[in-house]
Amino acid sequence: MTTRIKDLNTAPNNVGKYLSTQGISRRGFLKFCTTMASMMAVSPTLLPQLVEALENAPRPSVIWLSFQECTGCTESLTRAHSPTVEGLIFDAISLDYHHTLQAASGEAAELAREEAMKAHWGKYLLVVDGSIPLGNPGFSTIAGMSNLDMLLEAAKGAAAIIAAGTCAAYGGIPKANPNPTGAVAVQDLIKDKPIINVPGCPPIPVVITGVLAHFLAFGLPELDSLGRPKAFYGQSIHDRCYRRPFYERGQFAETFDDEGAKQGWCLFKLGCKGPSTYNACATTKWNQGTSFPIESGHGCLGCSEPNFWDAGSFYKALSVPTGDLGKIAGYALAAGGIAGAAAGLLAQHKKGQAIKEHKIVTVNDLEKGNSA
Amino acid sequence: MNGAEFLLWTRGTAFDIAFAVFVFGLILRFLEIFLLGRKPDLSAPRGSAMLGGVRTVFRRSLPADGNSFRRSSFTIVAGYVFHFGLLVSLLLLAPHIELFKSILGFGWFALPSPIVDFFTAMSLIALIAVLLHRITHPVLKFLSTPEDYLVWFVTFLPLLTGYMTFHHLFLPYPWLLGIHILSVELLLLLFPFTKLMHTFTLFIARWYNGAIAGRKGVES
Numbered sequence: 001m002t003t004r005i006k007d008l009n010t011a012p013n014n015v016g017k018y019l020s021t022q023g024i025s026r027r028g029f030l031k032f033c034t035t036m037a038s039m040m041a042v043s044p045t046l047l048p049q050l051v052e053a054l055e056n057a058p059r060p061s062v063i064w065l066s067f068q069e070c071t072g073c074t075e076s077l078t079r080a081h082s083p084t085v086e087g088l089i090f091d092a093i094s095l096d097y098h099h100t101l102q103a104a105s106g107e108a109a110e111l112a113r114e115e116a117m118k119a120h121w122g123k124y125l126l127v128v129d130g131s132i133p134l135g136n137p138g139f140s141t142i143a144g145m146s147n148l149d150m151l152l153e154a155a156k157g158a159a160a161i162i163a164a165g166t167c168a169a170y171g172g173i174p175k176a177n178p179n180p181t182g183a184v185a186v187q188d189l190i191k192d193k194p195i196i197n198v199p200g201c202p203p204i205p206v207v208i209t210g211v212l213a214h215f216l217a218f219g220l221p222e223l224d225s226l227g228r229p230k231a232f233y234g235q236s237i238h239d240r241c242y243r244r245p246f247y248e249r250g251q252f253a254e255t256f257d258d259e260g261a262k263q264g265w266c267l268f269k270l271g272c273k274g275p276s277t278y279n280a281c282a283t284t285k286w287n288q289g290t291s292f293p294i295e296s297g298h299g300c301l302g303c304s305e306p307n308f309w310d311a312g313s314f315y316k317a318l319s320v321p322t323g324d325l326g327k328i329a330g331y332a333l334a335a336g337g338i339a340g341a342a343a344g345l346l347a348q349h350k351k352g353q354a355i356k357e358h359k360i361v362t363v364n365d366l367e368k369g370n371s372a
Numbered sequence: 373m374n375g376a377e378f379l380l381w382t383r384g385t386a387f388d389i390a391f392a393v394f395v396f397g398l399i400l401r402f403l404e405i406f407l408l409g410r411k412p413d414l415s416a417p418r419g420s421a422m423l424g425g426v427r428t429v430f431r432r433s434l435p436a437d438g439n440s441f442r443r444s445s446f447t448i449v450a451g452y453v454f455h456f457g458l459l460v461s462l463l464l465l466a467p468h469i470e471l472f473k474s475i476l477g478f479g480w481f482a483l484p485s486p487i488v489d490f491f492t493a494m495s496l497i498a499l500i501a502v503l504l505h506r507i508t509h510p511v512l513k514f515l516s517t518p519e520d521y522l523v524w525f526v527t528f529l530p531l532l533t534g535y536m537t538f539h540h541l542f543l544p545y546p547w548l549l550g551i552h553i554l555s556v557e558l559l560l561l562l563f564p565f566t567k568l569m570h571t572f573t574l575f576i577a578r579w580y581n582g583a584i585a586g587r588k589g590v591e592s
């Protein structure tokens with residue numbers, strides 16, 4: 001099998017060849033392509049095209065910039081417990097700069113970035129994780145260069161940008177109220193390049209490899225209004241949740257350890273943000289398809305949505321207002337009381353006046369000629 | 373503004389404002405009514421005012437007598453269907469109960485959502501029917517003021533947007549839910565200052581009617 005892949009791929013330095021040298025069988029590769037095709041909702045007739053395109057795709061040069069982030073996105077992508085085909089697809093890209101993963105540091109690392117940019121100008125893929133602080137360029141720097149400058153410079157020569165993780169896509173946790181660093185997302189700064197947002201805190205590994213596979217095989221994927229690939233972010237967690245029937249039946253866990261929770265009932269009342277969250281967790285799941293948060297008994301936090309950190313408490317139901325209604329009701333009651341008392345007294349006064357001014361009318365007054 | 377930000381605004385700032393105006397307006401209107409007071413009745417009571425009041429509050433919620441029903445059967449049937457559907461949708465859907473629980477501190481049982489969905493659809497149909505009746509009936513049309521149409525609209529909107537939210541129609545869920553909450557906020561803003569106040573004042577009016585009759589020892 002491996003020989004066959006080698007025969008098929010005479011072009012040097014392409015994805016198919018790289019995978020075959022890594023011991024990936026053609027069966028394994030086809031399985032991966034089929035999974036990807038079904039996940040991306042690509043028509044089955046396009047499968048051979050996907051296989052061919054992926055096999056022959058030149059290994060793209062990828063420059064990965066990490067700004068205000070926690071490295072969770074990189075951890076998510078690299079911490080697979082066993083090597084998987086999708087993990088290797090990720091390896092199959094030519095990751096020319098990633099300051100967490102590369103051995104080089106300091107000026108040598110920056111030189112590698114500049115060289116890769118020069119060599120693949122206009123063709124490399126720029127992956128960004130983390131938000132960019134605009135409050136003060138000194139808040140986050142790499143080799144003395146501000147995140148803003150580095151992003152603007154690297155974006156100029158990029159074919160496309162993947163904003164990996166919610167921080168890069170929407171500002172994420174650094175942007176959370178009161179946003180002390182003035183954090184913004186990649187799409188707030190770059191307007192002239194295609195940007196694919198792959199949000200999540202962190203994003204699902206297979207989603208980012210899927211986006212890469214789509215980019216290699218078919219170019220830019222179709223995006224939703226928030227710049228996310230529709231193939232992975234087209235449906236809400238709620239729509240694909242295995243606990244949905246309990247929601248419909250009105251069976252809810254009231255606490256994390258009551259009978260409802262033990263029966264696996266819906267977590268809506270415990271603050272699950274599944275209905276307003278668009279991501280693939282409920283279908284692809286985490287940790288090699290083991291489970292996803294709701295399966296572990298905790299509601300969805302809505303981490304792939306903008307401002308998820310400020311969307312009220314994680315433990316407040318989606319239908320509940322975020323403000324302190326007790327306090328608001330108190331003020332409104334007091335103000336309403338004063339205004340109501342004033343209006344009431346005014347009405348009483350008017351009534352008194354009317355009684356005072358009341359004239360007794362006799363039958364004679366009503367006769368013709370007296371009425372005026 | 374994206375869907376998530378819009379939803380957050382409707383659940384936060386916008387709701388705070390609408391809720392404050394609603395509570396302020398309710399208190400203002402109630403005090404206005406109660407502080408005006410009534411003329412002291414100096415006659416010797418021939419029955420219990422309280423009992424008469426309570427009895428009338430209940431009796432007038434029951435279906436009308438045969439004669440009244442024959443005269444305005446459409447208004448009565450459509451009115452009951454709409455009000456009953458509205459109350460079921462408002463009070464017996466689990467997400468709504470969570471909202472009441474967050475304000476009142478206690479909740480109650482919920483109905484399965486497909487049942488609530490059925491009542492919402494019935495309510496919507498009844499509301500469209502009463503509007504058609506209003507604009508086609510010459511007398512009703514003559515008597516209708518712009519406020520009547522406004523009140524119809526702000527009642528119809530939350531039911532329609534709620535139905536759309538439940539069925540995920542046309543827009544992503546955060547937008548739908550945000551629009552639904554916003555439509556309720558519009559209702560809350562207008563509620564104390566329009567005919568919508570009948571939700572509460574009808575009980576006051578019934579009680580006064582019943583109490584006057586009760587004190588006189590006659591039926592109301």
